[in-house]
Amino acid sequence: MRHSDLSKYCYTKLQSKASLLNVGWVDLDAPFLKGVIPAQAIARIESAIPLHLNAMRGVxxxxxxxxxxxxxxIDGKSILLGMSEVWVPSTVSETVYIAPSLLLHxxxxxxxxxxxxxxxxxxxxxxAPARWNTPGGSYAKLVKRYG
Ligand SMILES: [Zn+2]
Structure with a gap:
């Protein structure tokens, strides 16, 4: 299922004071930009995947x-992607980016x-994702309520 990058998240009924924005909900019907991101950014995604946020039954x-x-x-463990989400807070605004765990793939x-x-x-x-948050604390509240 495709949702444009940075559009308002609507896949599930998560609610937050933060802006919840889609990232990485790509599909066959639309081209996407290709490129390379820093290894440190990939490492942050890897650290969030084992949290299995908003896990679904289907894959x-x-x-x-x-x-x-x-x-x-990830860290010697084989983890199935495609059944949960990765939530990434902004450290400068009340924004949480929400991506499928397949983002890493x-x-x-x-x-x-x-x-x-x-x-x-x-x-x-x-x-450490345990230390992740938005400036106003919306990320931690979101994880506590829906994670
Ligand atoms: Zn593939």
């Missing part, structure tokens, strides 16, 4: 390579280039 496969079950290795296997603001938000975050 989405990759529409581009047709793999139904896409796994990734889209970046690595298909060179998907996320929006610059999203990459900037990733690079501004500390290593």
């Amino acid at each position: 989405h496969g990759c529409p581009f390579c047709g793999d139904r079950d896409v796994y990734t290795d 889209y970046i690595r296997a298909h060179q998907y280039m996320p929006p610059r603001d999203f990459v900037g938000a990733l690079l501004a975050l500390p290593c």
